Amino acid sequence: MPDLDAAGLTVGIVATQWNEAIVGRLIEGAQRAIAASGATSVSDVVPGAFELPFGAQSLIRSGSVDAVVVIGAVIRGETTHYELVSEGCAQGVMQVQLATGVPIGMGVLTVENEEQAMARSEPAGGHNVGEEATVAAIEMALLAARHRA
Structure with missing residues (x-):
């Protein structure tokens, strides 16, 4: 993971209720990335993956986030x-x-199966898509801020 300085940014985490054990591991990865970057976070929960776009849109419309990660x-x-x-x-x-x-x-x-999900949501130091997606969102928020400056 790259070293990011995202102090002053707020990242929203919007996560589903389904597959709680796996989603919990992905959220932990997202929180690790946010903490490592110096950003702060807010979070919301939606019923399922189909509802994630609306949850993200609602959080964005609140004006309280610079980036969002959906989990x-x-x-x-x-x-x-x-x-x-x-x-x-x-x-x-x-x-x-x-x-x-x-x-x-x-x-x-x-x-395809729970085994694949567990392999992509490993704890600290392993492959965690939640952490990777959060880093990508932070990188893009920093890019957007550079273009606004």
């Missing part, structure tokens, strides 16, 4: 629900960040 885990099941939720979430997140100009890190796992 969730969509695990393939026996129906097409997986495709609908993961595609809707990804497209919605992209639309919100482009419409608002506030970067959103995509910390939503889309995996």
